Amino acid sequence: MTNSTNIYKEVQRFKTLLAAVWLLLMAAAACDQPEPSVVEVEVPGVYAFVNVNVVPMHEEVIHENYTVVVEEGRIVVSGPAEEVEIPDGAHQIDATGRYLMPGLSEMHGHIPGPNRRQYAKDVLFLYISNGVTLVRNMAGHPYHLELRDRVNNNEIVGPTIFAASPWLSNNTIAEPANAEDVVREYYEDGFDLMKMGSLSLDSYRALAEASREIGLPFAGHIPEEVGLIVALEEGQMSIDHLDRYVEFLASGNPDTEGVSPGFFGSAVVHLADEDRIDEAIELTIEAGIWNVPTLSLVEHLESPQAPEDMAQWPEMRYMPADVVEGWIESKHNFQSRDDFQPEAARQLVEIRQKLTHELYNQGALVALGSDAPQFFNVPGFSIHHEMEMMVAAGLTPYEVLVTGTRNAALYFDMENEFGTVEEGKVADLILLNDNPLEDIGNVSDQAGVMVRGSWWSADKIQEHLDEISNR
Numbered sequence: 001m002t003n004s005t006n007i008y009k010e011v012q013r014f015k016t017l018l019a020a021v022w023l024l025l026m027a028a029a030a031c032d033q034p035e036p037s038v039v040e041v042e043v044p045g046v047y048a049f050v051n052v053n054v055v056p057m058h059e060e061v062i063h064e065n066y067t068v069v070v071e072e073g074r075i076v077v078s079g080p081a082e083e084v085e086i087p088d089g090a091h092q093i094d095a096t097g098r099y100l101m102p103g104l105s106e107m108h109g110h111i112p113g114p115n116r117r118q119y120a121k122d123v124l125f126l127y128i129s130n131g132v133t134l135v136r137n138m139a140g141h142p143y144h145l146e147l148r149d150r151v152n153n154n155e156i157v158g159p160t161i162f163a164a165s166p167w168l169s170n171n172t173i174a175e176p177a178n179a180e181d182v183v184r185e186y187y188e189d190g191f192d193l194m195k196m197g198s199l200s201l202d203s204y205r206a207l208a209e210a211s212r213e214i215g216l217p218f219a220g221h222i223p224e225e226v227g228l229i230v231a232l233e234e235g236q237m238s239i240d241h242l243d244r245y246v247e248f249l250a251s252g253n254p255d256t257e258g259v260s261p262g263f264f265g266s267a268v269v270h271l272a273d274e275d276r277i278d279e280a281i282e283l284t285i286e287a288g289i290w291n292v293p294t295l296s297l298v299e300h301l302e303s304p305q306a307p308e309d310m311a312q313w314p315e316m317r318y319m320p321a322d323v324v325e326g327w328i329e330s331k332h333n334f335q336s337r338d339d340f341q342p343e344a345a346r347q348l349v350e351i352r353q354k355l356t357h358e359l360y361n362q363g364a365l366v367a368l369g370s371d372a373p374q375f376f377n378v379p380g381f382s383i384h385h386e387m388e389m390m391v392a393a394g395l396t397p398y399e400v401l402v403t404g405t406r407n408a409a410l411y412f413d414m415e416n417e418f419g420t421v422e423e424g425k426v427a428d429l430i431l432l433n434d435n436p437l438e439d440i441g442n443v444s445d446q447a448g449v450m451v452r453g454s455w456w457s458a459d460k461i462q463e464h465l466d467e468i469s470n471r
């Protein structure tokens with residue numbers, strides 16, 4: 001990838017920031033009280049997970065009867081229980097028969113904006129309540145920079161945030177000549193990446209050039225005028241929602257001429273040539289571009305379940321009523337669209353499953369994301385639905401967990417920081433009641449979550465969830 005050095009510089013900036021934040025966090029813990037906030041923050045302490053089965057995720061293995069010691073937000077020891085000395089005063093967590101895995105990353109999340117601050121803070125808690133300890137926020141607003149910093153300073157509870165700029169469109173970049181100024185502004189504001197929306201081809205190319213020059217990556221949608229091939233050539237860091245793959249597969253068919261592609265290619269999916277999947281994947285691999293499939297985005301709209309019934313899922317009580325109402329309406333609207341009639345929608349789901357499976361299988365870069373809160377995706381809870389869908393698409397539970405743990409660290413070039421249960425890594429951890437490699441459903445059966453060294457037992461999590469549902 002031609003922009004890799006710039007992206008690398010950017011990553012170094014993240015790392016420096018992370019180190020600075022850590023020092024601040026430690027200073028805050030040492031002196032005065034944290035600011036009042038919705039959810040009280042537990043200060044990271046010394047913890048020992050005793051007799052635990054570790055699912056380290058650096059390879060497909062389980063270390064039985066280990067003890068894992070956490071100090072100052074990091075894993076300091078992970079070894080056989082009989083060999084590990086538990087430090088005096090450590091808070092011991094009896095983890096006999098349980099499984100300890102790395103926290104999950106939601107690589108396509110959305111955090112609400114400043115006009116709904118309570119909702120935004122609740123969303124942060126919903127993420128961690130389900131073991132999501134990192135969110136790449138794809139709905140950008142300067143408010144998220146403030147939230148990111150407050151989370152890092154341990155003032156409010158939430159996952160580590162990587163914040164995308166506001167959605168790039170022909171409104172923000174009216175002509176190619178504006179691109180550089182816009183990128184520079186977002187870079188100086190402190191955004192971690194830019195969210196690609198819809199741009200003209202010329203503006204897209206100008207944006208990509210400025211992105212490489214300034215060292216601020218862009219990711220998200222592929223504009224219709226741009227298409228898959230140009231996005232790969234221009235080094236878009238991630239393609240989200242498998243955008244424009246179906247259009248690419250159908251592009252050889254003359255019947256696509258003049259046809260608007262519809263929702264993620266739904267209007268041309270019957271013309272897609274599946275024999276071109278390998279070619280699409282090969283080009284993706286060559287370009288080194290990530291995919292964040294967000295299968296649930298289409299599957300929740302396609303499923304035969306009535307939206308009113310989906311609104312009865314237990315986790316819906318944590319969402320504001322108007323948001324759920326909006327989802328019900330969306331599903332009805334989609335079901336009445338000409339390009340989303342059952343057969344096309346089903347074909348779209350199947351081809352997206354195939355693409356996801358083949359991308360992973362053939363060695364393309366895939367990261368886990370569910371696009372919460374969109375279309376019945378309650379933050380945190382939705383990552384578990386997405387993982388089930390990835391398994392249904394053909395990945396093993398281990399492979400799915402790779403996309404949600406280690407691969408997120410690889411995406412940010414921070415493999416030494418997080419993503420596995422190993423000494424030296426940030427203590428973002430989930431304690432499970434059962435083996436996640438046997439059944440992906442076991443990942444939602446949690447005894448507790450550790451967020452940067454602060455322990456949240458399942459009971460304490462439920463207490464705060466109850467508060468949210470009572471709002």
Ligand SMILES: [Zn+2]
Nearest residue numbers: 108110138371
């Ligand atoms: Zn999104």
